[in-house]
Amino acid sequence: MPIEVEIITGRTIDQGKTVEEKLTEEYFKAVSYCELNEEDFRSLGLKEGDRVKIKTEFGEVVVFAKVGSVPKGVVFIPIGPYANQITSDDTDGTGMPLFKGVKGVVERTEENVKSIKEILGVE
């Protein structure tokens, strides 16, 4: 069963360390996952290494799922191309997209996580 969540994005050390090496496996690993609350993780029937599909009004994306220190109902994704498949492009006249706090749904999926080039649509 999919659950409703609020999605927030942000920096992490691993994202920062690899940000100038975006075409590497390390960067892929640093940005292609999300963190869920332990309870949400369990209620979705997930184990470490499983994948989830996150959908918002702006798009959808498949990422790896991990347990993280986020409250129930909140999903964290490191900033980058995966997060940006589902962030809001509406800036409310400020120029700033809503990178934090977009509502969406998360469900367990068997679909694969796309490569960065597939996400960008150049392969």
Added chain:
Amino acid sequence: MENVVCTFCGSVCDDGVFEDGDVRKLCALGKSKFSKKERIKAPMIDGKEVSYEEAIEKAAEILVEAKRPLLYGWASTVNEAIRLGVLIAEKVGGIYDQCASVCHAPGTLALIEEGVPGGTLGSVKNRADVVIFWGANPVEAHPRHPTRYSVMAKGLLIKDRKNRKVVVIDVRETKTAKLADIFVQIKPGYDYAIISALRAIVKGEKIEADEVGGVPVEKLYELAELMMNAKYGVIFYGLGVTQSRGRDRNVENAIKLVQQLNRKTRWVIWPMRGHYNVVGAGEVPAWEVGYQFAIDFSRGYPRFSPAEFTAVEALVRRDCDAALIIASDPAAHFPRKAVEHLKKIPVIQIDPHPNLTTLLSNVVIPSAIAGLEAEGSVYRMDGIVLRVKKLVETEYWSDVQILEKMYEEVVKKVG
């Protein structure tokens, strides 16, 4: 070489030691900045290697032929390069915008309304007895900020960690939250409401609710008390405040809270700026043409309008027909719909490293890494100007060299 300046994050640490191609004293992010990585090998037009001159001439042609090119990035290069970028944008009648528009520009909008009671990192280190990180996670984004300035730093009046109260306000229990004396966990999107509640308490009003934004009111009273009793307090706010519901209004409200506190004691508020020279990317156009970002020159004079001339708006509304991207990677960091338009228009990239934008670019111009292979001046997050050094020789042209030549070519074409 000693006193090497780090060109990664906005803390711009100036105490690195560089020896035999290795850097010491910096954090993991700083070390990664100076480590060997894949580079863009040579200038390219449509995937074919060419000379610098040919690539730059092609870039100038694209910019001059476009009706309204977008010139975007600038946060990871030196002031001297940014200045040339503003001049080129003006000559070609384009849009100048910079990374802050997806980062801390809402804070600039708030500053335009309210001004900003600010202070330098030095004053925080020496004086601040209460430090609040609001929606900011320096342990992962500015790793040495806590040790050098804000948490463990040994200052003139505040000599040690014991003399300082550290508060973290966030929706997640971040690594920074683990350093704090007090962690206040809030619901996403409730920053504005919580700031309003604190303002009411500081004013002496009563809160008629049990909780605000997931925080029990008793905790808010405690926090307000701590703030009023501080001798010198600082709010460092991060993208948790500027990128969530309320955006610029959140910052405006926080500035008003600080103004109120300043009737009783001394408080400052400051953004945790991300890239090492994102402040310069705003200050330089401000001293050249009066605005910090979202500047359009298509009428021959500068106009400022974030709703129209920020990169995301211009791309989502397909309002630009070519782009020059320098020292930045919008293909990775912009919402999907903005990237879709970037894929359809001619793109020129200037960057030391290949990234997602490289994969979309028609003209790619590799550049020297500022702070390692090229020198120049940059603004630290608190507006202090520092000179970054050239430590090693390189064959790559610096951003300044590339843009000087590009400006020359543009002038030749438009007069």
